Amino acid sequence: MKYKANRVLGVKPKRRLQIIFFLCICFLLVFWFECRIFSQGLNRKGSRHKFLEKFREEEGDTLWHGESGESSVNSISFQVLSWRPRALYFPNFVTAKQCQSIIEIAKSNLKPSGLALRKGETAESTKGIRTSSGTFISASDDSTGVLDIVERKIARATMIPRSHGEAFNVLRYEIGQRYVAHYDAFNPAEYGQRSSQRIASFLVYLSDVEEGGETMFPYENGANMGVGYDYKRCIGLKVKPRQGDGLLFYSLFPNGTIDKTSLHGSCPVIKGEKWVATKWINDQEM
Known part of the structure; x- marks a missing residue:
């Protein structure tokens, strides 16, 4: 009876601790990996944002235009x-x-x-x-x-x-x-x-x-x-x-x-x- 009491779901107590430790390590690795991906995404987004800001500063937020066109973007509400x-x-x-x-x-x-x-x-x-x-x-x-x-x-x-x-x-x-x-x-x-x-x-x-x-x-x-x-x-x-x-x-x-x-x-x-x-x-x- 003592042997059965020390078993949970058919797993010995010592083995159960090893499984819990292993699962914790896996969870931490997954969490770290997802954080890395999220961080890289933000960095790429930030870099793109900085690139667009630099482009707008240098080019004035414009498109290439024809000889008779205008060098700036204008909006007329209607x-x-x-x-x-x-x-x-x-x-x-x-x-x-x-x-x-x-x-x-x-x-x-x-x-x-x-x-x-x-x-x-x-x-x-x-x-x-x-x-x-x-x-x-x-x-x-x-x-x-x-x-x-x-x-x-x-x-x-x-x-x-x-x-x-x-x-x-x-x-x-x-x-x-x-x-x-x-x-x-x-x-x-x-x-x-x-x-x-x-x-x-x-x-x-x-x-x-x-x-x-x-x-x-x-x-x-x-x-x-x-x-x-x-x-x-x-x-x-x-x-x-x-x-x-x-x-x-x-x-x-x-x-x-x-x-x-x-x-x-x-x-x-x-x-x-x-x-x-x-x-x-x-x-x-x-």
């Missing part, structure tokens, strides 16, 4: 507002100081906004369609250099060269003023053949508007088409002006035909004042 029409929103595209500078440049040259006339239309028959005041300013005529900066940024955002852009049309909308829904592109059947066509428009909102003054797209996603839409109504997708923000929309499809959903207008200002700078972009150099 939000896709719609695919029909293709409309993108750029928050904080320019600074408040730049906005005020453009307004000051334009203030002394404002005149009643003009309107491109269709065949058979007259200034009298189109009265009330566009009631804002505005002026055209080229970046080359701006001694402050602000419009040059904005124009370059628009070219980066659209990937269309500056040479394809018209002069900035800076507009002021006072209470009750508006622009009835229209197309920026010119339908040859209505306006006749032209040497170039407007493919996109970039709006820079120079001021906040307390109420009203939204840029609206009544045909967004095919809505209100073919139902006798009243062009004076302010419905559909509406973009509220916020100082410094930008809005880009395309008037043409890639195949050159007019996107019918790009119909847009400016809702009447109800309270406050609206300032906006528009850059029309053409398919030909201007």
